[in-house]
Amino acid sequence: MAVYTDISETDLAAFLRDYDVGELLSYKGIAEGVENSNFLLHASSGAYILTLYEKRVNPDDLPFFLGLMQHLSDRGISCPLPVRRKDGTTIGQLAGRPAALVTFLEGMWMRRPTVEHCREVGAALAAMHLAGSDFSLRRANALSVSGWRPLWERAKPRADEVAPGFAEETEADLAFLEANWPADLPVGVIHADLFPDNVFFLGKRLSGLIDFYFACTDLLAYDVAICLNAWCFEKDNSFNLTKGRALLGGYTTVRPLSDREAGMLPVLARGSALRFMLTRLYDWLNTPEGSLVVKKDPLEYLRRMRFHRQVRSPAEYGLEPQGATA
Template identity: 70%
Template sequence: MAVYTDVAEGELGAFLKHYPVGDLLSYKGIAEGTENSNFLLHTSSGSYILTLYEKRVERADLPFFLGLMGHLAYKGVSCPLPVTAHDGSVIGTLAGRPAVIITFLEGLSLRRPTATHCAEVGKALAQLHLAGADFSMTRPNALAIDGWRKLWDAARDRADEVEPGLAAEVDADFADFERNWPKDLPQGIIHADLFPDNVFFLGEKLSGLIDFYFACDDLYAYDVATCLNAWCFEKDFSFNLTKGKALLAGYK
């Protein structure tokens, strides 16, 4: 469940008066997601998503994430737009959490994507990379080698409880990563989390990208590799070559 912080109706109604979204008609928590508390709002002017940022998301990173969404939307990428309050601010405070209202995108996330869907993902990823090329803000990738190392160091002492010899195996993998990680590949703004639950479709047509809260500066290949792993492997862990080729063909 992705509602970690509850919001009372009266508190939410007062919060919404600071935004040009009309009166609250109804709201409900959204189960999908793992990082923040999300609510679907229905107001007299339409539907919106309310996000309350929990502890893992740093408030200092929010201008990057929200600014990027606005920049990409301006460049033609279909993604949500933050709603600006009457006083010109974007980030508010609700229930003791940083809070943002964003526009609502129609569509469904897919559990069984086809090669056609994968081609659409490749096309959207290329569009995102091109559109982000002149975005002025920067943010390092918290889940590159340094970030993985921190996670591994926190878990290493118990790794052999999962499987004897696992600690030594992962240590060797890290040594290989650090020795051979590419440094001269094209890079720029990446999504870094473009899994199927962050992509919406209407039929076979991609309708939008969401959840930019891992976005950062890194190798474009990082994004491509993430998508190949997330979209092109079947439930029996076999790689679907047709889907992989379709995704790469779309990314051009």
């Protein structure tokens, strides 16, 4: 589920009076997603998504997230566009929560992405990186290397409940990543959670990117590594080289990776697998039984970490020679 906060029609109608969207025709909660409460809303001017930001979103970050969607949209990236209120602002209050209205994006996410979908997402990620290059706001990534150990310390005492040896194995990866994480790669706006459920398609064509609520300023190649993890592994946890080649091919056609970025892909991919393993592990151990939220499996990402540990060159992810520069 993702309706943590219920709203009454009266409160919603009052909230909408601050917008020029016309008359409210219908609204309903959206079950998907885990972070915020989302509603699909039809007004006489069109369809919108209403999001009520729940406790994991810091209200101080909202200008970054909403400003970024506006910025990217202005530069031709298909993503939700925040709707301005009559006073020109984009953030309101509803049912005691910060709330925003964004435009509805047509399409659906791919449960079983194909090689073509991987190519499209690679190209769209690169286009987003280029379009974000002149975005003026910055937001540090709380879930990059310096944020992993505090999260790990909270989960570690119970990690072996999930799988024997989990704690020892992760400890070694974390120590390796802390010692080898690059600091000298190109930085910019990254999506940081571009999983299949955050990318919409109409047929084979990508129709838009959603869910910018982990977006931040970090290494661009780290975003590529996140996508390799999220798009190019099969259900049996094997890496699909053809998908890797397509995703990286799609990306580098739009934004070539430097030799240094390419060379660091195994470390970045290992770090990205650790990052999602850690948040999943934390949620696995702390989400109450009987909660309606679907818990994601941390072991999927432990297995990806094992794969990345033995990768020696970016060619093993499918990166073709690009004639890149350092």
